[in-house]
Amino acid sequence: MNVYPLVMTPSFRHGSETPWGGHALKDLFGKNTPDDITGESLEVSALPGHESRVANGEHAGKTLRDLFPVWGKALTGLNQGDFPLLLKILDTRQPLSVQVHPDDSYALSHEGKPGKSEAWYILDAAPGAQLVYGIDTHGESLRSVLDGGLLESSLCRREVHTGDVFYIPAGTIHALGSGIRCYEIQQASDITYRLWDWGRTGKDGKPRALHIEQALSVSQTGTVPPKAGHTEELPGGRRTLLVSDPHFQLYAYDLSGSLSLPAGKMQFLTATAKGCTLCWEDHRESLLPWQSAVIPAGLPEIAVEGSGRILVSSPA
Numbered sequence: 001m002n003v004y005p006l007v008m009t010p011s012f013r014h015g016s017e018t019p020w021g022g023h024a025l026k027d028l029f030g031k032n033t034p035d036d037i038t039g040e041s042l043e044v045s046a047l048p049g050h051e052s053r054v055a056n057g058e059h060a061g062k063t064l065r066d067l068f069p070v071w072g073k074a075l076t077g078l079n080q081g082d083f084p085l086l087l088k089i090l091d092t093r094q095p096l097s098v099q100v101h102p103d104d105s106y107a108l109s110h111e112g113k114p115g116k117s118e119a120w121y122i123l124d125a126a127p128g129a130q131l132v133y134g135i136d137t138h139g140e141s142l143r144s145v146l147d148g149g150l151l152e153s154s155l156c157r158r159e160v161h162t163g164d165v166f167y168i169p170a171g172t173i174h175a176l177g178s179g180i181r182c183y184e185i186q187q188a189s190d191i192t193y194r195l196w197d198w199g200r201t202g203k204d205g206k207p208r209a210l211h212i213e214q215a216l217s218v219s220q221t222g223t224v225p226p227k228a229g230h231t232e233e234l235p236g237g238r239r240t241l242l243v244s245d246p247h248f249q250l251y252a253y254d255l256s257g258s259l260s261l262p263a264g265k266m267q268f269l270t271a272t273a274k275g276c277t278l279c280w281e282d283h284r285e286s287l288l289p290w291q292s293a294v295i296p297a298g299l300p301e302i303a304v305e306g307s308g309r310i311l312v313s314s315p316a
């Protein structure tokens, strides 16, 4: 068995699935989007129906799920069978609903699947773009804030700029605002409890369903304190730990030559505007700007060459 870095072709969520989406995935990031309204490029995904596919080498055209029986633990480095993480790039032309995700213990007991923590790295933002990050209920219960019609005015809003990082542990009330292009790493779960949809109605004239009781059960009030990333100088560049969650880590690497990545765990590598080159054994593979690759856990050595920033996520 010969494992190698998998350059991925994304799957997309578009049209009526993401009515809030725009066309920046195509215009800014060169994605081959199927629709003028495309909200999500699922860069590394084993979600049934939204699977990204291998673009290179002997397994071209296969999904990550197809590779489980072939590569086994050499792919994820993990014993359990499910693919643990999901990596997306999003484009919001309109704000998303105010939502919250449960943690593993609530999700497993109520939904029979894992919960979701996530993190955002802002790739690009319109001037003045904002997002919702936490809620300040001034000591009141969330239920009384909701009942009093004070939810919108209690949400904590933050203006965002390229390079900003937000860690959203399960239980954090959050919403991306309009005009934001972001990288999102998350637990591979689809459980979302919608708390508020800005009073909007869908094409059928009806509001989208809210999940108030579930959201009240899992929401934490207050904001998450920002943490400064720790930067290390390495041969060929430097790396900064941006987010460390019990389920995943997110690093930024700033390349200035050839830099070796740690071996022994699965990593998702996403090139930014300058692209980069992956080097292993006697092979080289170019990663175009904004392309993502999966480095399998069983690959003994991997180096990255280039001069820009790359983003690297991995299971913790």
Ligand SMILES: [Zn+2]
Residues within 6 Å of the ligand: 099, 101, 118, 174
């Ligand atoms: Zn979310």
